[in-house]
Amino acid sequence: MPQPRIYTLQDYMTMLRRRWRWVAVPAVAGLIVGYGLVRVLPKQYTSETLMLVERPQVPNSYVQPISTEDLNAQIAQLQEQVLSRSGLAPIIERDGLLPNNPSNQALDSMVGLLQQAVTLTPITPTVHTTDQTVPGFYLSVALDKPQIAQRVCADIASAFIDQDLRQQESAAEGTTDFLENQLGAAKQNLNQQDAILAKFERKYMGALPDETKTNLSMLSTLNTQLQAVTEDLGRASQNQAYLDSVLSQELQAWKMETEMREGYFPDGYGNSNPLIDRLADAEAQLASLRAHYTTQYPDVAKTEAEIAELKKEIEQGSGLAVGGKFGAKAAMALEPASIQSVRGQLRAVQETIVTDRQQQEHIRRNIQFYESRLRLVPAVEEQYKKITRDHDTALKFYNTLLAKEDDSEMATSLEQRQQGQQLKVMDPANFPSSPSFPQPLLFMGGGLAGGLALGLAVVLAIETSDKRIRTERDLQYYLGTAAFGLIPSIETDAIRRLTDGNGTGKRRRPVEV
Secondary structure, three states: OOOOOOOOHHHHHHHHHHOHHHHHHHHHHHHHHHHHHHHHOOOEEEEEEEEEEEOOOOOOOOOOOOOOOOHHHHHHHHHHHHOOHHHHHHHHHHHOOOOOOOOHHHHHHHHHHHHHHEEEEEOOOOOOOOOOOOOEEEEEEEEOOHHHHHHHHHHHHHHHHHHHHHHHHHHHHHHHHHHHHHHHHHHHHHHHHHHHHHHHHHHOOOOOHHHHHHHHHHHHHHHHHHHHHHHHHHHHHHHHHHHHHHHHHHHHHHHHHHHHOHHHOOHHHOOOOHHHHHHHHHHHHHHHHHHHOOOOOHHHHHHHHHHHHHHHHHHHHHHOOOOOHHHHHHHHHOOOHHHHHHHHHHHHHHHHHHHHHHHHHHHHHHHHHHHHHHHHHHHHHHHHHHHHHHHHHHHHHHHHHHHHHHHHHHHHHHHHOOOOOEEEEEEOOOOOOOOOEOOHHHHHHHHHHHHHHHHHHHHHHHHHHOOOOOOHHHHHHHHOOOOOOEEOOOOOHHHHHHHHOOOOOOOOOOEEO
């Protein structure tokens, strides 16, 4: 199988010199066709405006933005909204792009035409940064009339700005309304948790986990007080026993002394006065009862009443014989000062004992009360933890929503004052003085390039199919052997036509045979 022939640059140049007409004619024709298309095709005028994304005037660290959506996605969403049928219809009506009372089909056709005529080209940052956010974009509109193209471009740019503002304000207001509703529900839940917690604290006041230390401290203090009162009560009981013995001795001595003085009493009294004996016995019994019972005890009250009655009878009996023998005897029947002094001390000790016992009982009840509180602490603590956990969760959620609502209100105010992130027209829509389509240089250059390409393709096809031998390389390729001799060039017109193929008379190199 023969190997494919390899052409050199010199071979190609030779082909071009030999077939230059096949290249020139299509190139000129392509140039003419390109110029004709420029003259024939309808002209399009492109109006362009530059829109930039203006950053918020207040740092995000002070006011958090409402919208956290990616800026590129926001611009794409704005493009879909503005270039939709509902977004372009008002612009078409305002700019008079349709006749009066247009049909829906005509409106849809114009909407489709504008959607194809509008082009958004993102701006590439001149400084390389890691942030891939688009800083802005070029908005261009291509129509058949320059005035209409400029007007429509300006209107679409205004529609972008208005839609962006409405979208930002709607998002801010919607967020604020949502947070207000959530905050109301959170506040209601927090109030319920407050009521539950307050009711629980009132029910178990003093037995709460936070009051355990206080209860232990009070219990320790009460135990100390109980110990002190018990010691005082022991000492008072000892004093009472001592005074009881002293009083008994004094009463016995006084009784013996009275009996020894029986000569001073009238005959009616005998050797002993029974009232005084009964009074002495009653007072001894009262002293014994007071040592063991309080004054409210029935036997104590009964004995006290009996002593009062005996004293009254003795006083009445002594009053009947005042100044006589009977008066002196009755006066001697009264208790001496030593016995009365002992009785006074005994009454004071008894009152101390009663007071100490009352205080001891009171302290014991308080100890039992605080012990019952401490016994309740484990069960109360478990319930209290659950209630406080729910309350803390509700409070935390409420405070979080309250902070977010404040941020949302500030962000809404920022958007309403147009101090947040927004689109801004940097360069207004320009007036296209020359058509953007078709471009003469582009079409004529394209026609010329197409013609040249076609001519070169034709020349290459003709030359590769031509089997004539013109050079020694052609001879070696077709015969497959090397030349072994040279035939000098005979310069005749016929040979020149055979060798040159163009009759130019250019001298050829000898051919090796």
